[in-house]
Structure formats: C-alpha cells, structure tokens
Amino acid sequence: MESIKEIINKILEEKKEAGGIKQVFYVACGGSLGAFYPAKIFLETEAVGIKTGWYNSNEFIHNLPKSMGENSVLIVASHKGNTPETVEAARIGKERGIPVIVLTWIPDSPITQYADYVIPYTFGDNKDIAGEKTIKGLLLAVEILNQTEGYPNYEKFMDGVSKINQIVRNACRLVQRRAREFARNYKDDKVIYTIGSGAGFGAAYMECICIFMEMQWINSNAIHSGEYFHGPFEITDKELPFILQLSEGKTRALDERALNFLERYARRIEVLDAKELGLSTIDASVVDYFNHSLYNNVYVVYNQALAEARQHPLSTRRYMWKVNY
Numbered sequence: 001m002e003s004i005k006e007i008i009n010k011i012l013e014e015k016k017e018a019g020g021i022k023q024v025f026y027v028a029c030g031g032s033l034g035a036f037y038p039a040k041i042f043l044e045t046e047a048v049g050i051k052t053g054w055y056n057s058n059e060f061i062h063n064l065p066k067s068m069g070e071n072s073v074l075i076v077a078s079h080k081g082n083t084p085e086t087v088e089a090a091r092i093g094k095e096r097g098i099p100v101i102v103l104t105w106i107p108d109s110p111i112t113q114y115a116d117y118v119i120p121y122t123f124g125d126n127k128d129i130a131g132e133k134t135i136k137g138l139l140l141a142v143e144i145l146n147q148t149e150g151y152p153n154y155e156k157f158m159d160g161v162s163k164i165n166q167i168v169r170n171a172c173r174l175v176q177r178r179a180r181e182f183a184r185n186y187k188d189d190k191v192i193y194t195i196g197s198g199a200g201f202g203a204a205y206m207e208c209i210c211i212f213m214e215m216q217w218i219n220s221n222a223i224h225s226g227e228y229f230h231g232p233f234e235i236t237d238k239e240l241p242f243i244l245q246l247s248e249g250k251t252r253a254l255d256e257r258a259l260n261f262l263e264r265y266a267r268r269i270e271v272l273d274a275k276e277l278g279l280s281t282i283d284a285s286v287v288d289y290f291n292h293s294l295y296n297n298v299y300v301v302y303n304q305a306l307a308e309a310r311q312h313p314l315s316t317r318r319y320m321w322k323v324n325y
Ligand SMILES: N[C@@H]1[C@@H](O)[C@H](O)[C@@H](COP(=O)(O)O)O[C@@H]1O
Pocket: 029, 030, 031, 032, 077, 078, 079, 080, 081, 082, 083, 086, 209, 210, 214
C-alpha cells in the first residue's frame, strides 16, 4: 500500500500540467468530520495559496463549492464506510474526475468503490494514536503543503507524530482519578458545555455532539473560547458545568481569558490543561495541531467513567441506525 507521501506525490505528478493542487476539501459527518478539524486549521494557517474546505457531507452535496475542479483533492472519511451522504460526496468527486482519498475503518465498505486511494487508520483500545484518523488527515495536509509550497516545520511535525502516542498514554493515566471524580460530580447534570479553541476545537465539538448528546443524551454546546464572550458567557453561573480545554500553542490566550472569567463567576469547571498533560514536549512551532489528539483521547477516560456512573452505556441509541433519517 502506498504511503501518504507517495499518494500526494502521485496526485501532484498527475496534476503537473494542470497546475497542481490548489483546493483541498475535507468532507465527512459527525465524529469523522470533527477528526478533520486539525487538518483544516493546519492548511488555513500554514498554506498561502491553497484553499481549504471543511464540509458536512450533506451540505457538500447540496451546495458544491464552485472552486471544486481540476486542481482539487477530495478527502472523505466514514468510519463504517456506509453513511449515505458521505458515500454520495465521494461518488460526486469520482464522477467529476477529482482524486478521492477515503479514510475508513472497513476496507471493503460501500464508500471505497469511489476511492482512488483508501487510507486505513488505527481505532479502539490500545490503538497507536499516531495512526488515528485525525493524524492521517493531518499528514495528508502536511504532505500536500510540503510537496507544493514547502513546509519548513516538516521535521518538527514528524517529531510530534513520533511523540504523541506516549504523551496521550501518560495523560490518560494522569486523568483516571479526576475522571472518576468528574463522573461522580456530574452524573446527574442535564447540561454540560465544552469550551475550546484552535486546532483542538474539533475535540470540544466531538465531545459535545458525539458523546454528551449522542451517547449520553446530555444537553451540550461546544463553545469557542473567543466566542464565549459574545453571547454564551451570559448563562454562566455557579451551577452550570463547563469543560474547558486549555490548549497548547497560539490560541492558549483565548482559553486563558475564558478560564479567568469562569473562575470569577462559575464554580463547576473541569480544566483539561494540555501543558500539564504533557503536550509541551512537542515543538512550539507545531504543538497546536496535536491538541485534538490529546483531548479526544483523554475524553475517552472521562466518557467511560461518566457512562458507568450514569449507567448509560456509550452504545445506547434511540434513533441512530435504528429508524429512517
Ligand atoms: N459519533 C459519530 C456520528 O456522529 C456519526 O453520524 C457517525 C458517522 O459515521 P461514519 O464515520 O461511519 O460515516 O460516526 C459516529 O458514530
């Protein structure tokens, strides 16, 4: 199987005459879409001449971006490979002759019929964090940038990839007791908010929609740390619970501002501090892009404890995959 580096090299060779890669579209639903958030932020931040799109699959198919054409690459993800709108997005890409890269857990699932390249990833207990969907999505972005405009921090990024698995393992051990305490204190709450910023915001989004709402039926909203002061902070009081991601990197200042306010007016705040959780061993020039992997996996420890305390297994659904929608 070709490496991500080889896949991008091949696509660029094919597009040489046409002018290379100028647009990258990340398309998926729910958790799979959230996993692409760091890649979107990476390209938006680091690339000068590459346009990035980050779309829910159904929005993509109903409102196709006009820039999608001979200089585009379509990257889709579907864990089970059968979410109809994501399969349709891949089909449209294929029909238009755009290179379609598919990330899926099931190699012979329906979506792969429209794939030019299929990229597997690690998943489940004891997975290698560096092989997860999030990092694969990021590596696609890193390779595209490096092989087009060049990426001066390429080696530092790869060093981060080599460190992330151990960092996450240590962090998960560190939060085990806190997670049990969190579960005890918050098990009867009807609403829990998540707050975050930067490339790690995708993890706050996933925790909100996939865990609290989908798997625990707890009301939630993922609040951007910068946006918190432009509406959401009005609901702050001593009773409402917040999980705040104090990220490492350029947007930490936004998270600190939210935390300062919360410490004045709220009482029930669970802080996930990426610095304390060990992310700072990754070089400052690339550390932003690893917040998501850290948070997304540390949340797993919290989620298991919460599901147990609430006696509401994470597999419980009333509509998803059960009724027509
Ligand atoms: N929690 C998510 C859901 O939000 C989402 O609907 C689904 C998409 O599925 P897939 O990635 O298989 O396309 O994945 C997970 O279960």
